[in-house]
Amino acid sequence: MQLIAEQLLNGLQFGLMLFLLAAGLTLVFGIMDLMNLAHGSLYMIGAYLMATIAAASGSFWIALPLAIVLTALVGLALERLLIRHLYHRDHLAQVLATFAVILIADDLVKMVWGPAPLMLNAPASLSGPVELLPGFFYPAYRLLIIAVGLACALLLYVLVAQTRAGMLVRAGASNREMAAVMGVRVPRLFAAVFALGAALCAVAGALMGPVLAVEVGMGQNILILALVVVVIGGIGSVRGALVGALLVGLVDTAGRALLPTLLKAVMPLNLAANLGPALAAIAIYVLMAAVLFFKPSGLFPARA
Amino acid sequence: MQPVAEPSPLDWQARLRAALPWLLLGAAVALPWLAQAAGHEYYIGVARRILIFALAATSLNLILGYGGMVSLGHAASFGVGAYTVGVLMVEGVADALLAWPAAVGAAALLALVIGAVSLRTRGVYFIMITLAFAQMVYYLAVGVKAYGGDDGLSLPGRSRLPGIDLAHDVSFYYLVLAVLAASIFMLNRLVESRFGRALVGIRENASRMEAIGFATFRIRLIAFVIAGALAGLAGVLFVNHNGFVSPAALHWTQSATLVIMVILGGIGYRYGGVLGAAALLLLEEVLSQFTDHWHLALGLVLLAVVFAAPRGLAGLFSRRVAG
Numbered sequence: 001m002q003l004i005a006e007q008l009l010n011g012l013q014f015g016l017m018l019f020l021l022a023a024g025l026t027l028v029f030g031i032m033d034l035m036n037l038a039h040g041s042l043y044m045i046g047a048y049l050m051a052t053i054a055a056a057s058g059s060f061w062i063a064l065p066l067a068i069v070l071t072a073l074v075g076l077a078l079e080r081l082l083i084r085h086l087y088h089r090d091h092l093a094q095v096l097a098t099f100a101v102i103l104i105a106d107d108l109v110k111m112v113w114g115p116a117p118l119m120l121n122a123p124a125s126l127s128g129p130v131e132l133l134p135g136f137f138y139p140a141y142r143l144l145i146i147a148v149g150l151a152c153a154l155l156l157y158v159l160v161a162q163t164r165a166g167m168l169v170r171a172g173a174s175n176r177e178m179a180a181v182m183g184v185r186v187p188r189l190f191a192a193v194f195a196l197g198a199a200l201c202a203v204a205g206a207l208m209g210p211v212l213a214v215e216v217g218m219g220q221n222i223l224i225l226a227l228v229v230v231v232i233g234g235i236g237s238v239r240g241a242l243v244g245a246l247l248v249g250l251v252d253t254a255g256r257a258l259l260p261t262l263l264k265a266v267m268p269l270n271l272a273a274n275l276g277p278a279l280a281a282i283a284i285y286v287l288m289a290a291v292l293f294f295k296p297s298g299l300f301p302a303r304a
Numbered sequence: 305m306q307p308v309a310e311p312s313p314l315d316w317q318a319r320l321r322a323a324l325p326w327l328l329l330g331a332a333v334a335l336p337w338l339a340q341a342a343g344h345e346y347y348i349g350v351a352r353r354i355l356i357f358a359l360a361a362t363s364l365n366l367i368l369g370y371g372g373m374v375s376l377g378h379a380a381s382f383g384v385g386a387y388t389v390g391v392l393m394v395e396g397v398a399d400a401l402l403a404w405p406a407a408v409g410a411a412a413l414l415a416l417v418i419g420a421v422s423l424r425t426r427g428v429y430f431i432m433i434t435l436a437f438a439q440m441v442y443y444l445a446v447g448v449k450a451y452g453g454d455d456g457l458s459l460p461g462r463s464r465l466p467g468i469d470l471a472h473d474v475s476f477y478y479l480v481l482a483v484l485a486a487s488i489f490m491l492n493r494l495v496e497s498r499f500g501r502a503l504v505g506i507r508e509n510a511s512r513m514e515a516i517g518f519a520t521f522r523i524r525l526i527a528f529v530i531a532g533a534l535a536g537l538a539g540v541l542f543v544n545h546n547g548f549v550s551p552a553a554l555h556w557t558q559s560a561t562l563v564i565m566v567i568l569g570g571i572g573y574r575y576g577g578v579l580g581a582a583a584l585l586l587l588e589e590v591l592s593q594f595t596d597h598w599h600l601a602l603g604l605v606l607l608a609v610v611f612a613a614p615r616g617l618a619g620l621f622s623r624r625v626a627g
Contacts, residue, residue: 035428037560085611091428092374096567097610099560103603111597224435224556231432278447285436289421292433296425 002136007257008250013142015249016149020204021222022229022241023156024197030236030302031172032087032190035094038078038101039201039226040219045105046071046202047214048113051120060123068202075198079191087190106216115216120209145207152203153242160238169193173236173302225252228284232291234298243299248284255280321621325488325575332481336474348477349545354585355480356541359487361565362577363534368563369572370495371527372507376431376559377418377438381411381532383554385539387445390457390549400463400470404540411536412529414441419528423521435556442554456550463544470544480541484578487534492574494530503527568609570618579617 025039049070054063082101086094121127122141129137160166168189171179180186205218212218229248233240260276267275291299332355339347360382367373388407397403422433446454462470470476494500505513506520514520543549552558561584569580587605591598613620 029428082607089610089614092563092567092571093610093614095560096564096606099564100603100606100610103599103606107597107600107603111600220557224439227432228436231429235428274449274453275447278443281443281446282440285439288436289433292425292429293421296429 003257005133005136006138007253009138009142009146010257011250011253012246013145013149013249014253015246016146016153017204017208018222018225018229018249019242019245020149020152020200021226022233022245023238024200025226026230026233026236026238026241027169027173027193028197029230031169031176031193033176034083034087035091035098036083037095037098037223038105039197040223041102041105042071042075042078042198042201042219043205043222044109044216044219045074046198046205047120047209047218048109048118048205049202050206050209051118051214052113054120055118060121064206067206068199071202071205072195072199075201076191076195078198079194083194084187084190102220109216117213117215118209120214122210141210145211148203148207152200156200156238165192225284228288230298232288232298234295234301236302237298237300240298240300240302247287251287252280252284255283259283317621324621328575328578329485333478336477340474345473348473350585350589352473352477352480352545354582355477355484356538356545357562357565357585358578358581359480359484359541360535360538360577361562361569361581362484362488362491363531363538364562365566365569365572365577366491366495366534367527367531368566369570369576370500370507371503371524373423373524373528374431374563375422375434375528375531376556376563377422377434377436378531378535378562379554379556379558380418380438380441381415381535382539382542382558382562383445383549383551384414384441385411385536386543386549386553387451387457387539388536389463389540389543390459391451393459393461393463394451394457398461398464400465403463404537407540408533408536411539412533415529415532415535416525419525419532423524423528435559438554438556438559442551442556445551445554452550454551456548456552459543459547459549462547463540476544480545483537483541487537488575488578491534495574499523499526564606566616568606568616570616573616573618576616576618583617 021039021043025036028034028036028039046067050063050067053066054060057063078101082097086097089097126140126144128140130140130143132138158166160169168179168184171182171184172186172189172193176186225248229241229244231244232247233242233244256277259280260272263272263276263279266272295301332351335351336348339345339351360378364375364378367375385407388410389403392398392403392406418434418437422430422437425433445451451457462476464470465479468475468479470479495503502513502518502523506518506523510520539549539553542553565580565584566577567580568583569578570576573579584602587602588598591601595601609616
């Protein structure tokens with residue numbers, strides 16, 4: 001029972017972090033029709049900035065907002081220098097250009113910070129476990145990740161569903177040309193959305209730093225998971241990204257925790273030990289294939 | 305996107321275009337002699353690797369360029385071809401006449417399964433479904449510890465082919481070159497055939513082709529399977545070249561690299577795959593000798609290509625493009 005509760009919380013935490021990446025990705029994709037492989041690089045840059053500032057200032061809490069703002073600025077600069085010139089190009093040109101950005105970003109990070117992974121520690125006040133229920137302990141830092149993730153999701157919901165800026169974003173996602181014709185200042189909207197996506201990447205990168213390693217290439221595997229989330233949720237839909245992210249987070253975590261145990265019950269021990277992790281890693285792809293089989297445009301298509 | 309040759313025989317560009325493949329073939333045939341004469345046998349291996357990836361990229365170009373199917377799972381066929389040869393050899397079957405057709409068949413069968421499901425979707429969803437299948441195969445290879453799992457599988461030697469000593473580096477090089485040349489010849493015939501024209505027609509307007517009576521799904525699926533089989537053949541050559549195969553050959557970054565090669569070389573151009581594979585691998589080879597930060601330099605070159613040669617390298621040689 002405790003194992004299940006713990007895995008549920010782990011899944012929630014992982015899902016919320018995926019949501020932060022997928023939200024930016026789905027907006028950039030849905031509104032600007034831009035296939036951005038470099039999204040994972042912004043996540044990496046956020047994590048590196050966080051680790052550096054935290055080490056220099058000695059404070060997790062000073063570093064967090066600074067890393068977010070700086071990464072948003074990096075995102076703005078990237079949009080101004082490169083991404084802006086790709087909007088009118090086809091997807092494959094965008095893939096090639098943003099793949100080039102991955103190569104460049106990885107090497108720049110290696111030049112500045114060196115090839116070794118950086119250490120980033122959780123703040124001392126949150127390093128211990130918390131007793132959630134009598135006898136049930138859970139790491140305090142992971143609770144913080146969940147709290148920040150939920151806060152970001154709520155903030156995004158308010159921003160997209162309740163504000164004028166959010167209305168423009170939704171208009172852009174459902175019909176770009178029409179929104180432009182109706183007077184939406186598209187270049188400014190695009191730049192703002194891209195910077196917002198970068199900031200969300202930084203939140204995820206900074207928070208995941210103490211849990212995972214801060215290293216070159218950290219963005220590439222999570223990028224694929226974020227893309228899976230975007231496709232499950234429906235391109236352009238923030239709500240879909242949230243549902244998709246939680247689904248992927250829970251299925252992935254539950255698969256890793258429970259599948260090996262289940263397999264051991266039905267097949268020889270060493271075969272189960274081999275196949276368990278592989279099947280768990282496959283689970284989210286099966287999930288995506290199943291969702292797309294029944295809902296070919298994802299769960300919440302933005303373009304109805 | 306398909307280049308159309310200018311009819312004027314006086315046009316030097318058209319002549320160059322027609323002569324280029326033969327010039328490249330001549331250079332490839334002469335290369336081992338030149339390398340040996342210069343005492344740089346190392347480059348025979350480099351060139352062989354380029355030829356192998358040229359085959360993989362060319363097979364992807366059939367579905368990506370002519371069929372408009374952006375598969376981000378092409379490494380699955382490539383890797384399955386490589387793994388089949390590796391696993392059979394570890395199990396004692398080193399005979400190429402048995403192992404290679406089995407490997408190509410396995411890759412084709414995988415492509416048939418993936419294609420049958422994926423081709424029902426379009427656009428980004430197609431990209432992601434093909435990626436999903438490839439990732440499943442990747443994690444399967446990681447999970448099967450009996451054949452190396454994460455660490456990969458080392459081969460005791462190269463396959464045995466009656467009449468040709470594959471262990472001899474130059475002989476193996478010429479076999480790879482012959483396989484590539486034969487595959488390109490076959491693909492060129494294919495895209496000029498009724499089947500190839502139909503494939504391009506479906507790329508341009510699937511519903512119209514459907515309406516005038518073409519079995520669009522079947523034509524796309526056949527192209528997908530042919531591309532998968534050829535990628536498997538490239539995998540067969542790759543594992544013999546490398547003497548080693550690991551799940552990295554199946555990873556999505558490998559699929560992405562193949563897509564990058566095709567975009568770089570020229571999507572839907574006859575020699576786009578060859579040019580792209582050669583350019584990317586040569587750039588890697590050259591840049592990595594000058595600087596440790598060759599990723600950075602390669603990235604800048606790719607960015608330059610995006611803006612200076614939007615139709616890829618092959619597009620630079622051809623003036624006009626049919627819509």
